[in-house]
Amino acid sequence: MASRVAVGGTRSGTTEQLRRANLSRVLELLHQHGPTPRSELTRVVGISRSTMAGIVADLEELGLAAETEPASTTRAGRPSGLVSPADDVVAISVNPEVDAVHIGLVGFGGNVIKHARIETPDTRLPSVVGLAAATIRGMLADDPPRYRVLGIGLAIPGQVRISDGVVRQATHLGWTEEPITDLFAAATGLRAWAANAATLAMRAESQFGAGRGLRDLVYLIGGASGIGGGVILDGRLLTGSGGYAGEFGHTVVRPGGVACHCGGWGCLEAEVDQATLLEAVGLTAAEAGLLADRLTTSEDPAVAALVEEKSALLGIAVRNALNILNPEAVVLSGFLSALHRASARDLTEASVASSRENVEVRDAALGVEQLMIGAAELVFGELLRDPAGFLPAS
Amino acid sequence: MASRVAVGGTRSGTTEQLRRANLSRVLELLHQHGPTPRSELTRVVGISRSTMAGIVADLEELGLAAETEPASTTRAGRPSGLVSPADDVVAISVNPEVDAVHIGLVGFGGNVIKHARIETPDTRLPSVVGLAAATIRGMLADDPPRYRVLGIGLAIPGQVRISDGVVRQATHLGWTEEPITDLFAAATGLRAWAANAATLAMRAESQFGAGRGLRDLVYLIGGASGIGGGVILDGRLLTGSGGYAGEFGHTVVRPGGVACHCGGWGCLEAEVDQATLLEAVGLTAAEAGLLADRLTTSEDPAVAALVEEKSALLGIAVRNALNILNPEAVVLSGFLSALHRASARDLTEASVASSRENVEVRDAALGVEQLMIGAAELVFGELLRDPAGFLPAS
């Protein structure tokens, strides 16, 4: 109903912002829905045919879209050209883990073109940067160059200050106050952006996964190191005043309960953790992928009781989130998804009736490519915000 | 940094939206900051002097602003005309309570021009509408007419469906599924909008009270009928997918605790209620205004213990809100403010460190006019969204 018009740069030219905003709008549609007939773009955006002609021409000139011959038609009337996002424009995704680095090449629409997992025991930052830079060079070593690279998106398991791309703390990797985007930029000559991995996982699910098409979404992800999450409201990522919103891991689910490393007691993260569940079914940390299956098939009554107890606690956190945020869906990922699938409990029960209407609890839909897509979204998001302003600088 | 350009109506004319957006922007500044020199408007909005001249001229022509003689100058240079919001443009506020109806006349900037409290034991809707309509006629009975009335804003103690202004349920007044805005429109010939009273109280505090100037805000209000609240994120009211976000009253603060009418157990609203506090210090419901004073001055150790217990429970709800939303401030109103002032407890304690940084707990700043201002904001909000589009129809 209402569209948003983002201001391009600091540049003046308010009439110019119109074109920038329209370029952004159209490219966003292509990114989200893939190849689309020009006539449909015209309808959806609600501008005149002549204007849309100019916009598509601009996008073609920028090399961001291509108009191909009309697809097979079904109705009468002159067929409309199919506008597709450029297939040679890519973002590079990097996700450092404790024992490996994931590196990917992702195009428009969350299309993962390449995905490599490079094992390494060395998590020191210079080493990781070097390894990643070499891998990236390898991926792009076509002659003539096959891809136009927009930049690098980094999914970091830790706190990241978005404004300048500095890793404040990534405990598992032993990084503190590292200007990681600058390091990657220097090593590769590409622009780089970084954000928290859980946030990016949500972003991926929201755009192309379980949250596709939803405007209001709560995301909860459970991993070895705790519980993270994020919130999308009215189609936009909730950041909070300091950028630290979405800490569902520290929702109180049992006042006076287990002490949490945050200094509180009874936090969701302290009360419901992956290690306890793994132990109950005899799995190691590396086998976390099998958790859902084991929890479901186990015939041990102790396991059933544990699932029941933990999912009740998760239910309290979900309930609070529903009452406060009234989203369309709650998406569970990681071991929380396993817990949810193993339990018969309706996690929305006992929420205020009006907030339960039409709420759905879903499991994450994107598999191992979740983070590659999320990290790439970080880069594509920059492009989509102002397509004409993004490119000339690269 | 980023300005928002709102789409006017369904009307086309994308270049026209620019002017509409700029009119909106400038009028919003006048509404929020009062009379402002034109040169300052030019600086703040960041457009050229010539454009601002046209915008101010448009606003004057619409009768929404007036440019007066230069104020007393202090620096060199040609003095800039002072642009003021029109002082004859008003919204009418209506707030039905169980034993009375509040009716007000409010101008730009939350300026309450008139405020009447009409006692009535009859809460049946037709009776309330009739009473209000008569009072409104009386307030506007100047000849020639003194005010230009934008419309009526209704602050309802109950659930309201914003989209069509239907009261879904107002238990205390005994209303169910009432098309209240239509009824008021028919009775007065004015346009009407309705919303939940707690939401409007927050809106008032956010614009002109304790939350003035803040972009991220959590609001909690405690009244005789329970605990309500709302959230402002990135300067915008959080509505949720169904419009029922902000139900802090049903945050779980003691799992398995007191049964709540919502069907759950241990909700904040069930665990912390006004009646219990009033009883402890020997006040009646009508004397709720004295609560903060009595709680503070009481020397009864039982009262102190009660305050301690209840504020600890409130703290859990606040903590959850902080972790999930990371706001700049939490504003407490009604008896929650009384409880907060009587307690020495830091309500932000035990939140995740990063979410506590720079968070402030404040008490509501607007007094009895809070709801009059909030209800008027409902109407002014419509005007400000698209000044040129709003007026011609009225």
Added chain:
DNA sequence: GCCTTTTGTTCGCGTAGGGAACAAAAGGGC
């Protein structure tokens, strides 16, 4: 009294988008 500073005003320019008229490309009926 003149200079500087700041702001309002006027005028012409560039750009974006709308709309009408026409052209093009498909299907459908006879």
Added chain:
DNA sequence: GCCCTTTTGTTCCCTACGCGAACAAAAGGC
């Protein structure tokens, strides 16, 4: 197979908006 209808692309002109330059106006300072 031809003509009509439908839908869309294209071209051209018009309008609205905002910018910027040049000039005018109104204040303070020396």
